Amino acid sequence: MKEIEPSTNEREFVLAALKDGARIDGRNSYDFRTLRLSFGSDYGAVEVQLGNTRVLAKVSCEVIRPFTDKPTEGFLVFNTEMSPMASSTFEVGRQTDEEVLVSRLIEKAMKRSRALDTEGLCIVAGEKVWSIRVDIHFLDHDGNLVDAACIAAITALMHFRRPDVTVVGEDVTIHTLEQRNPVPLSIHHIPICVTFAFFHHGEHMIVDPTYLEEQIKQGDMTITLNVHKEVCALSKAGGLPMKMDQILQSTKIAVVKVTEITAQIQAALEADAKKRQTSRK
Amino acid sequence: MASINPSEDQDQQSTEPRIVLPGDELPPTETGLVEDAATLAPTIKLGPGLQPMDDDTIAAVKAGVLKHASVGNRWWIESNQRRYVSVAGENVIGVVLGKTVEHYKLDIGTAQPALLGVLAFEGATKRNKPNHNVGDLLYCRISLANKDMEAELECFNPTTGKADGYGELKSGFVIKTSLGLARRLLDPKSLILRLLGKHIPFETAIGMNGKVWINSGSTKHTILICNAIRNSEYLNERECSTMVKSLVDKL
Numbered sequence: 001m002k003e004i005e006p007s008t009n010e011r012e013f014v015l016a017a018l019k020d021g022a023r024i025d026g027r028n029s030y031d032f033r034t035l036r037l038s039f040g041s042d043y044g045a046v047e048v049q050l051g052n053t054r055v056l057a058k059v060s061c062e063v064i065r066p067f068t069d070k071p072t073e074g075f076l077v078f079n080t081e082m083s084p085m086a087s088s089t090f091e092v093g094r095q096t097d098e099e100v101l102v103s104r105l106i107e108k109a110m111k112r113s114r115a116l117d118t119e120g121l122c123i124v125a126g127e128k129v130w131s132i133r134v135d136i137h138f139l140d141h142d143g144n145l146v147d148a149a150c151i152a153a154i155t156a157l158m159h160f161r162r163p164d165v166t167v168v169g170e171d172v173t174i175h176t177l178e179q180r181n182p183v184p185l186s187i188h189h190i191p192i193c194v195t196f197a198f199f200h201h202g203e204h205m206i207v208d209p210t211y212l213e214e215q216i217k218q219g220d221m222t223i224t225l226n227v228h229k230e231v232c233a234l235s236k237a238g239g240l241p242m243k244m245d246q247i248l249q250s251t252k253i254a255v256v257k258v259t260e261i262t263a264q265i266q267a268a269l270e271a272d273a274k275k276r277q278t279s280r281k
Numbered sequence: 282m283a284s285i286n287p288s289e290d291q292d293q294q295s296t297e298p299r300i301v302l303p304g305d306e307l308p309p310t311e312t313g314l315v316e317d318a319a320t321l322a323p324t325i326k327l328g329p330g331l332q333p334m335d336d337d338t339i340a341a342v343k344a345g346v347l348k349h350a351s352v353g354n355r356w357w358i359e360s361n362q363r364r365y366v367s368v369a370g371e372n373v374i375g376v377v378l379g380k381t382v383e384h385y386k387l388d389i390g391t392a393q394p395a396l397l398g399v400l401a402f403e404g405a406t407k408r409n410k411p412n413h414n415v416g417d418l419l420y421c422r423i424s425l426a427n428k429d430m431e432a433e434l435e436c437f438n439p440t441t442g443k444a445d446g447y448g449e450l451k452s453g454f455v456i457k458t459s460l461g462l463a464r465r466l467l468d469p470k471s472l473i474l475r476l477l478g479k480h481i482p483f484e485t486a487i488g489m490n491g492k493v494w495i496n497s498g499s500t501k502h503t504i505l506i507c508n509a510i511r512n513s514e515y516l517n518e519r520e521c522s523t524m525v526k527s528l529v530d531k532l
Contacts, residue, residue: 004388007376008416009494013454017500024454026508 003089006215014216018204025051025210030253032147032208035261037155037268043182044160048152051210052142054086057152058135059160063174066122066129074121075131078107078153080138087141087211102145105235106136109150109191109224113232116157117186123165123172130162132185143211146222150193155265158187159272189226191233192261194254196221202240205250207257221247223254227262301341301358307331328357329368361461365390365490367423367432372447374455374488375434377417385413387421390457390490393431397421401435403444411449418450418494420486450486453496456507462514463491473513476525477506501532 014024021029033051040046044059066073080103082090090096110116121130134156136149161182164175197209197217209217219239224232231251236242301307327333330343341347345360365373367389375387378394385397397419402411413419425433438445458466465471466487474485483497483506493510497503505528513521 004376004378005416007418007455008414009418009450009453010455011416012452013500013503017504020500022501022504024504024507026504 001088001091003215006212010212011216014213015199018199018206023206024212029204029206030257032257032261033210035151035264037151037265039159039268039272044156046152046156046159047139048148048155050144050148050151050208052140053144053148054139055145055148055152056137056139057149057156058137059156060133060135061130061160061162062133063123063128064131066126068126071126072119072122072129074118074129076111076116076118077131077133078103078110078136079133080106080136080149082138085140086138090138090141098145101237102149103136105146105193105222105224105233106149106153108233108235109193110134110153110157113189113191113224113226115154115187115189115191115232117188120186124167124170128172132157132160132162141211143209143214144195147193147195147208150191150224151261151265154187154190154192155269157185158190158265158269160185189228189230190262190265191224191226192258193222193224193233194257196223196250196253198240198242202242202246205246207253221250223251225251225254225258227259229255299347300345301330301347302344303342305341306334307339307341307347307356324354326353326355328355330358330360331356359461361459363459363491364392365460367391367395367426368489369423369426371423371489372487373421373423373434373490374450374486374492374494375419375421375490377413377415377419379415380413385419387419387434389423389432389434389488390492391432395423395432395434397434397436401437402448403437403442413449418455420447420450420488420494422447446486450494450496453484453494454503454507455492455494456511458491458493458511459514460489460491462510463487463489463493466493466510472518473510473521473525476522477509480525480529481506505529505532 017024023029027033036049038047047054047056064075080099082096082099084090084092116132121132123129134153136153138145161184163177164180164183166173166175194207195209197206197213198204198219199217201218206213221234221236223234226232327339330341330345331339332342334340341358343358343360345358347356348359349356373389375389375395377385378388379386383399385399386394387397389395399410405411419436421434421436423432424435424439436447437443438447466474477483481497481502483495483502486494495503495506497506509525509528512524516524
């Protein structure tokens with residue numbers, strides 16, 4: 001189904017409110033919506049709620065043969081799924097431009113920034129490596145899918161435990177979850193995406209746009225950062241031309257947001273680990 | 282609907298609410314379909330969610346709470362959903378999507394866009410008719426709703442031929458709520474609108490399609506009202522008044 005444009009009233013109201021420094025959901029320009037993380041009973045299943053946007057990430061693994069030119073490298077595969085459940089504008093079996101952009105951006109943020117140690121996924125060089133697959137399902141679309149998906153993907157990877165393996169000579173034994181405690185993946189750093197939207201020819205900038213704000217925005221930019229203040233990716237596909245100091249200012253805002261979100265992810269993971277420990281006793 | 286005696290309307294509510302699921306059948310004795318139930322009205326009126334089956338029984342086609350009003354022996358199911366299905370006679374808010382020589386095409390939240398004749402306004406003639414552009418908001422009434430056709434709309438009261446508040450909604454803001462919340466807001470006893478009205482003067486138009494238009498003196502007030510309405514959906518009376526109070530205090 002074609003996307004339905006917002007009415008003139010909504011457009012004008014959002015723009016007028018931004019001029020007054022207000023947003024339609026009562027947030028300030030640089031506020032994220034409430035972030036909620038909930039874990040499934042399996043390792044590596046995470047549901048992220050960012051306001052009304054909902055994303056589910058599920059990590060799975062399998063043992064496969066590596067490429068001959070990279071015999072010690074494991075695989076990290078992302079798969080995004082945008083079903084009509086999230087928004088009636090999505091269709092089954094047809095990728096929208098938005099979906100391509102979102103999945104490319106997540107790959108860029110996670111893979112190219114080397115957040116996951118793929119060398120550590122090697123079991124026998126040239127023979128067997130782990131392939132880690134992250135399935136990202138979009139459940140409800142209320143804007144800013146990228147940030148929600150990124151948080152979901154990295155949290156799921158951190159939450160995931162793969163089966164333990166022992167190698168004796170040529171023999172490889174994969175231990176079931178009952179035999180040995182599964183092991184976590186080694187993650188170098190936590191990349192977090194922060195999306196900005198621009199209005200009034202760049203005069204007004206907001207963080208974490210909702211669906212309506214995304215429809216009205218003139219341009220956007222996504223910065224991927226980690227807590228060490230390292231920029232992992234910066235993506236700006238068209239929209240408005242920007243001044244350099246504006247980009248610098250937005251990275252500064254992004255650093256603050258990334259610190260907050262990372263702390264929240266870690267707190268949620270710790271709380272879940274504690275819950276698992278008490279339930280096991 | 283306005284002439285219902287409230288005491289009679291509530292006779293069902295004193296007993297335990299009965300939850301029905303799609304496919305549940307209503308016992309004929311209860312609905313007065315059987316002729317020997319002389320005390321009950323001989324005819325019944327079915328509302329949303331109920332459908333007569335081939336074998337003269339009545340079955341629920343929606344999940345919700347079964348409701349009954351003894352006046353006119355009316356039965357219906359009260360349920361909540363997000364997708365609007367057009368019903369003739371209901372008032373809705375639509376966005377103009379396009380215009381042809383004879384019709385405006387409006388999005389009213391249904392699967393297909395609805396049609397509004399260019400002459401379906403108060404006093405409109407071929408020579409003198411209002412002009413609306415793509416993106417305009419219109420408050421209209423559904424004049425025809427067949428399930429296999431696009432719904433047809435009109436912007437005047439068919440009994441008087443007057444505009445009666447139908448027509449373009451200028452400025453302000455629209456929020457999308459669930460259909461259940463929109464229905465409750467239309468209740469004259471609706472608490473949240475009265476609570477907000479005590480603090481802030483505002484205009485509102487509520488569409489049965491879950492679209493609520495709000496306009497007030499300033500953007501800050503409109504935002505507050507919109508959020509208060511959205512938050513009120515699952516709050517009881519006491520929680521509503523504390524929520525409104527805390528929002529107003531923050532201004």
